[in-house]
Structure formats: C-alpha cells, structure tokens
Amino acid sequence: MSLLVFLVACGAGALLGLAARPDGWFGKLVGIGCLLVAFVAALLIRSGTSLTVGDMALVGSAYSGLFLACATASGLLICVVALAAGWSYEFAPAALASFAGLAVALTATDSGVALAAGAAATTAGALVIAKGVPRNEAPDGRLAEIRTIGLVAVAFMFAGIAVARPPWSNPGDSPVLVLTFLGVAVALAVRSGAVPFHVPAAHLGRTARVFAPALLLVWIPAGLGLLAVSWSATVFGNHNEWLSNAVVIVQLIAIATIVLGGLAALVHDELEEVVAYSIVADAGFVLLALAARTDAAAEPARLWLLVFVAAKAGLVAWAAAVSHAFGTSNLAGLRGWLRRTPLLGLALVAIAVATLGWPGSAVYEARSTIIRLALPGSLQLLFLASIVLTIAYGGRLLLLGVLEPAADVAAARGERPHWGYAAAGAAEATADLDPAAGSPAAAEPADTTAEATPATRSGADATLPGVAAVGLEKGAATTRRHGSRAAAAANPTLAVAVAAASEPASTPEPEPAPDAPRKESSPWGPRLAATWRFNRTLEVSLVVVAAATLAAILAFGGFNARAASQSGIPLDKAAHATPTPTPVPPPPGPTPTPQPTLAPFPSGSALPSGSAAPTPVPTPIKTSGPANGDTG
C-alpha cells in the first residue's frame, strides 16, 4: 500500500505540477505537498511491502525505503529553501517524476524492468535544463542532456538483455558482458559528470534551473549507481582479459574524477562550480564500487550512496542559501560570509563531516572499503587524497568566510533575528533618513547592483512589502538607483529595510502594512508576518542545517542505515538468480584413449567416438553471489 501511495503521489505531483501555472501558488503547494506525502509513504516501505502489477510484483526492502525516504526528504528541504531562494516550477515535478522511476527501479523483481525504469527516471532530467537562447555565447546544455539521456537509456536497456543471459550462439557471453559493463559504466560516468565528461556538469549553473544539480548530479546518478552496483557485483563474477581491461578503464575514470574533481573544486571561484565539482568528485566512489566487481563492495556502496544523496543535496541547498543571502555566487564577493551566517557555516561543517566521517564511522569505513576492494595496494593513497582535497576546498570556503566582509556581505542582513516591531521601527527611522540615504556620499558606484541576481532584480521592482512606509519606499528606491547594497552598507539602519524591499517576487506577500496606531491595536498578526519576512535568511539557514544534520546522522549509521545497506534491493536477488546459460556441448571428436573398462577390441574396430561414454548433463550454475542470502 505504501508503495502504491508513493507512486501515486509522485506521479500525480509531477503531472499536476507541470500543469499548474508557473507563477502561481498551486504548483508550489502541489510540489511540496506531494513530496511530503511521498516522504511519509517511503518511510513506511519495508521488506514486506509489495505491489502487484499484472503478473509481476514490486517488492520493497528496508534499503529501498530508506533511500527513497532520504531522497524525498532532501527534495522536500530543497523545495522549502527554494521558496525563499527562488522557486523553479519545473524542479519539483522533475524530482517527483524521477523518484517515481527510481521507486520502480529499486523495487522491481525483474532485472529488465528495474534497469529500464532507471532509464525512464533519467529522462525527467530534461525538465530542469534551461532552454538556451540561440546565438547566445552561454553554453547550451540541451544537446549534452539529450545525448546523456540516450546513452543511459541504451546502456541500461541493453543491460537488461545482458543480465537475462540469453543462450548466445558463441560459447560464453563475455563480449556482450564486457560491452554492457562498459556501456553502463560510461553512462553512469556521463550522468554523474565524471572526468572527462565533466563540462556539462560544471556548466549546470548557467544551463539549468536552480537546484538542478541536486537532480542531475545527485539523485539520478545515485539511483543509477545503485542499479549498476547491484548488477555488476553479481553478473560479472567471471573474469577474463577483456573485462579486466574494461575495469582498468573504469578505474582510471574514477581516479581521475576523485582527484581532478577535488582539485577543480579547490580552484574554481564560482560557488555553483565548486559545488558541482565537489559532487562529481564524490561520485567517483560509485564508479570504484562498480569496478570492484564483488559483492563485498555492494554494501559499502549502498551506504555511501545514502550519505551521498543527503550530503550533496544539502550542499546544493547550502550553496543556494549562501547565494540568496548575499546576492552573489562569486567567492570574491562572498568574503566574510561566515561572519553573517554562522549557521550556514555550521551546516557546511556538518556536510563535510557527513562526507568524510572519521575512523570508525560508517561512511569512513564505507569509503575506505570501496577503495580497498577496487584498487590495488599502491593506489590506496587515493583515499587519503580524497580526504585532503575535501578538507582543502571546504577549508577554503570556511577561511573565506572569516575574512573581512565584502560589500555584498556587509550589506546583507545575515542570520541575526529581527523582530517585527524592530523592523517597523527601522522603517520609520529609515523614512526620516531618506535624504542621507540618497546622498551621493552614502551611495557608492552601482557595481553591486549590476551583480544582483535576477531574483533580486525582480524583487526590487515589485511592490514594497507592507512593513515599509511610503518614505521608506522613496528612500529605498533612491538607494537602489545608487547601488542598494553599497548604500545600505553605509547606512546600517537602511540595510534592513532595503533588504526587505529586495526580497524575491516569488515570496508570498505579507498583509498590507498597518500604520502605527493599528499596529498598537493588533500587535501580533502584522508583527509576526514582519518577523517571518525579516528573518528569511535565518529560516533558510535553519532548513539547510536540518538537511546537513540528516546527512550527518546517516553518515554515522543512524536511521538504521547500516543494517538497511546490508539488505539491498530486489535487483540483487534477481541478478543473483540469473543462471549461467547452458554451454553448448562441444562437437564430438575422436576419443584419445580407449575405455579401460571395456574389453579389448580387435584392431581396426573402435567405438564411435564418444558414443559409449555418457555425456555429462550440464547443470545451470548460479553466478557468484553470497551464499548466506544477505542480499535480501
């Protein structure tokens, strides 16, 4: 029942969200509401949950339930952040559609259905790709996206054929398995933005909607990686030279992704690119798990994917919150961010801890086990390198945050709570300060206005919130003309009011502002509304902290993550149950030695070759898998 509710919530939410008006409240309500219902339903998915469709059943497991709950929870938190940081009406439907596909993929008992459903989930990513303007010099991600969708669809559908292991005419199906292994690995690498397929991922900040990296680089690759690991660890138990060469290629891609991705996150100056490369670097562990080709790598890979989903979605939300709070995503303009938003700093530390863990923690052991199983001894240093690089780019962000604040950061409101009466008082005080605010002395050159985000620009043109008086509107408008952020930096009293006037237009409008006598007569309603509006940065930061906390708890094995990772998904069982095809018996040939038990025949007479000896009947052999049934 819970699986049915999950699928219905995701499907209905995706369809209704796409049908809703882009600028209306209905789409937001449907997106968040359906994510909430899906999250609750995912929490109820257990090992006994099943849903029969025709002659086939979808069977839940503890891990699939936890994975879907983790994905929907992170999606829900991101959508809440998006209410303040800029809502993209395609994001929630795309996330819901991909979650529905992943739910089928993670619960299908038939391997072909599971892999095809994973391919179907990938197609939802096209929803969050922005349609670029022709002749614009900005990169256009549409061609890369359609090619990625095609590659994933072809590779995973063909993998569905390979895992069924039809009786090929040639003895042995190694060529098919090698080709399929390479196809699945490359599809996973391209979807997750692994080096050398990283360019579209790095450009997502310009070619896709807000929060698109959470879908395109985190949720979908994690689901595909889960399918690939379940499939690879079982089917490719056999070894041959071609497969070993293919594994080496995957290992090289994974090593390059972890090292170069970490380095790229260290040297880039745009926050979106830093986040994208951070995600890409950590996705390299999934490729390593794929290259390990052993069941022992499946469990740590599953645990790592849980943490990966929570931590990296939290990182995307963190980046959006920082960009929203300070109006820029350039690291030079974000100098001193930690002084104004310490909660976001706490969230960043929690995300880093969730990503790395420490010795003895579940995620630390999972990462080290994956590397130990996938790489030879001389390359084990990659584990240390990944830790050092993660600390390096995380430390760079934190170090940048404690420096002297840049102009945008100094002008921002930060996380310090503001109460409604204080805000109204500030508005009145600001109205009195109008001439000073508009004076050339207070207004610096308007370079910061040019750097304002589109959401800020649109918000600046919108009607002022009700808490602002007429005088404030005049003063704030004057200040915007002369560079709102810089002028507000020179006038801290005005900063609060100007920031309120620059809220994104997508945020709900509070009730009309009462004048002073009405405020005294009904103090709580408008005051609470103003308080809610004036503390937007604080509220966003708290949501991001919640997402980071979720990731940290999972990283240390909380929410029964470690036990759930041992249970696996139904695809594990389906792939393990796939028999090796019956080998074609070799053509009869001359028997080299006479049968010792037979009486000697006269010279010149012989038995028909092989006719006397009974031909052993080949029996189907299970592929290598855990004998204790720990996969399900």
Add this chain to the structure above:
Amino acid sequence: MIQLTMVGAVAAVIGGIVAVTGRDSRLVAAGLFLAMVAAPLVSSPEPTYTALVFRGLGALLAAYLLWAATRNGSISSEGSAIGVPAEIVAAAAAFCVGWYVVPVKPLAGPLAAQAAGIALVVLALGPLAGRNILRGGVAIAVIALGISLLMEAWTASASSLDQIVTTAVMVGIVGATGLLISPTDVDLADDVETDGLADEEVGGQAVSEPDTEPEALPLTGRARRLGVREPRR
C-alpha cells in the same frame, strides 16, 4: 499466411524510416507513432489487450508531445543526412541481416522482432552523430524501440510491467526531446548580448529561431547561380 508479428515488424521499420527521414515535424511525429504502435504487435505470445491499449496510448502521448513542441512551425529539420533511399536500403539490409543471423540460439521470441530491432538500431545510428536535438532525440527513441524489440526476441520478457516501463521510457525520451526543442525561454533572453539591438528584437528573434543551425543548410544550386554567398562560419 502472413503473420501478425511480420506485419508489425515491417510497420515498425517503416515508421522508423519515416521518423528518421521526415523533413516535416508532423511527419516525424506520425512515423514515431506508427513505429511505437506497431512494435508491441511483434511479440509471441501476443500481449494482452490492456498492454496493447496502454502502448497505444503511450504512442499517442509521445507523438502529441513531439507535435506540440514543433507545431508553431519554428522548428524544421533537414531530414536524413544520407538521403531517404539510402536510409531505406540500410534498413532493408539490416532487416535481412537480422532475419538470417542467429546470435541467440534458440531464439526465445519471434524472429521478426530480432529483424525489426536490428533494422531500427541501424536506422538510428546516422542521426545520432549529428548535432540536431530533434533528430538526436527521435533517433534515441527509435533505438530504444529497437532494443525493446531485441529484448523481446532474445529474452521474451514482455510482462505487463515490462510494457508499462517500456512505454514510460519511450514517452520520457520523446517528451524530453520535445522539452529541449521547444521555443526558448523569454526570461532568459535578458542574458543575451544585445549588441545594440532592442530587447524586443532579440527576444522575438530568439523565439522564432529555428532549431537547425543556419550554417548547416547548404545553398541550393539556384542560389549559387544567383550569386548568393555562403554565410561565414
């Protein structure tokens, strides 16, 4: 007696040829619809009526999504890169190869499914090499359809859930193609380097811009005779 699987296989290949070679987007959508409707018929045993209806509805939805994305006429396509006759010959040759080769022995499904699957995969290879999003998306849909037929021939695993998921994959691919080729976002036109043009001009040009790259269209012989010069690349 002509079997239903054979009719379905031939119809699927014809639909694939029309989808890959059509110059009009409506023709492309119609070809894709024909191929998607005919493909589930190439199955043994025949799928249930429910599965057939579901696949048909999926084909209708996919065709509609593609038609809706291209109905404003702003998107045209060059058609086949190697020409319609060459595509037909390639598809026929691939169909024959698929009819006679025996990669899987014994075959679990109908032989016609294998032949049609190989033909559709071969048909889709040409457009995949190009940079046209519409062509690429249609080719991916055709190749996915071909793989589903190969799966039917080699593993005979067309359960109800399998039909649903295959339909979801096809609709997803075609829907993604329709999304990616649909007219550009006006809200992103603010980021265009205007170079002295008014915003309205840029926005209008952006919306009505055909998806094909202008430099990819060669001049006709008549234009050359009239002295029209090739655009600078």
